[in-house]
Amino acid sequence: DGGITQSPKYLFRKEGQNVTLSCEQNLNHDAMYWYRQDPGQGLRLIYYSQIVNDFQKGDIAEGYSVSREKKESFPLTVTSAQKNPTAFYLCASKRQVTDYQPQHFGDGTRLSIL
Amino acid sequence: QKEVEQNSGPLSVPEGAIASLNCTYSDRGSQSFFWYRQYSGKSPELIMSIYSNGDKEDGRFTAQLNKASQYVSLLIRDSQPSDSATYLCAVSAAGGTSYGKLTFGQGTILTVHP
Numbered sequence: 001d002g003g004i005t006q007s008p009k010y011l012f013r014k015e016g017q018n019v020t021l022s023c024e025q026n027l028n029h030d031a032m033y034w035y036r037q038d039p040g041q042g043l044r045l046i047y048y049s050q051i052v053n054d055f056q057k058g059d060i061a062e063g064y065s066v067s068r069e070k071k072e073s074f075p076l077t078v079t080s081a082q083k084n085p086t087a088f089y090l091c092a093s094k095r096q097v098t099d100y101q102p103q104h105f106g107d108g109t110r111l112s113i114l
Numbered sequence: 115q116k117e118v119e120q121n122s123g124p125l126s127v128p129e130g131a132i133a134s135l136n137c138t139y140s141d142r143g144s145q146s147f148f149w150y151r152q153y154s155g156k157s158p159e160l161i162m163s164i165y166s167n168g169d170k171e172d173g174r175f176t177a178q179l180n181k182a183s184q185y186v187s188l189l190i191r192d193s194q195p196s197d198s199a200t201y202l203c204a205v206s207a208a209g210g211t212s213y214g215k216l217t218f219g220q221g222t223i224l225t226v227h228p
Binding site: 033038040041043044051058090094096097098099100105106107 | 118135137148156157158159160163165202204206214215216218219220221
């Protein structure tokens with residue numbers, strides 16, 4: 001089945017530690033996105049990528065980093081600089097950045113501080 | 115700052131009634147409009163897309179768009195308890211490097227009681 005796979009489902013971070021969230025898609029989509037959702041709030045864009053080896057900062061990129069070495073993969077690293085990382089992280093993709101089609105989401109990773 | 119505002123909830127309707135969810139947006143150049151449903155603890159699921167003024171119907175769901183008033187709504191007819199969820203309005207920015215980026219409202223919690 002085609003889809004977006006995020007792992008792990010739950011992740012715990014110790015103070016001062018960097019953690020990496022995985023996002024893989026087999027939909028042959030060029031555009032991929034990372035969002036953060038805090039309780040009772042909508043989604044906020046962290047980073048997005050329209051093609052391999054290219055990515056752009058979203059609205060809340062500070063304390064996060066990404067890479068896009070393969071079309072299928074768009075991992076997100078939550079660095080120790082992100083002081084309030086507890087949130088629900090969602091990866092999304094769509095065919096191209098420049099079309100008007102909707103984004104589709106993975107199942108998400110819930111990150112908490114130990 | 116481009117914003118998307120949804121009617122404050124929570125919204126409670128009896129089973130079989132019509133639920134009406136509203137959303138306004140500030141970017142007059144927006145081109146694409148989406149409604150996502152999010153069950154508690156799950157990722158958002160696309161339920162409606164609308165791109166031109168007027169109504170679009172899909173089963174029990176009707177999306178309405180009025181670009182002049184910068185307003186988009188979702189009607190759910192014959193509401194069922196399984197419709198109880200948070201509904202997120204999302205708007206796609208237009209132009210330049212904003213293509214493909216979604217701005218989300220804060221969500222409206224809908225409860226359908228038997």
